[in-house]
Amino acid sequence: MAGPGQILCRLGLHRWGRKHGYDDYSSNVIEWEQRCERCGKKKRWIEVKRDRRR
Structure with missing residues (x-):
């Protein structure tokens, strides 16, 4: 069974980390x-x- 975090990700509620740029x-x-x-x-x-x- 998926944990509560995986269920949230399936609903589209991700926990995005820091953004990295190239x-x-x-x-x-x-x-x-x-x-x-x-x-x-x-x-x-x-x-x-x-x-x-500018």
Whole structure:
């Protein structure tokens, strides 16, 4: 039987850990990744870097 944490993850209530970013200096985007502390599911997204000239 699944524990209470696994049931919450099945309902979509994950416990996301710290976000980690990958940044290539020649690129203008950052790839972010987070992992659920209970089930290990990964969430990834890409953001545009902020303009440094401002």
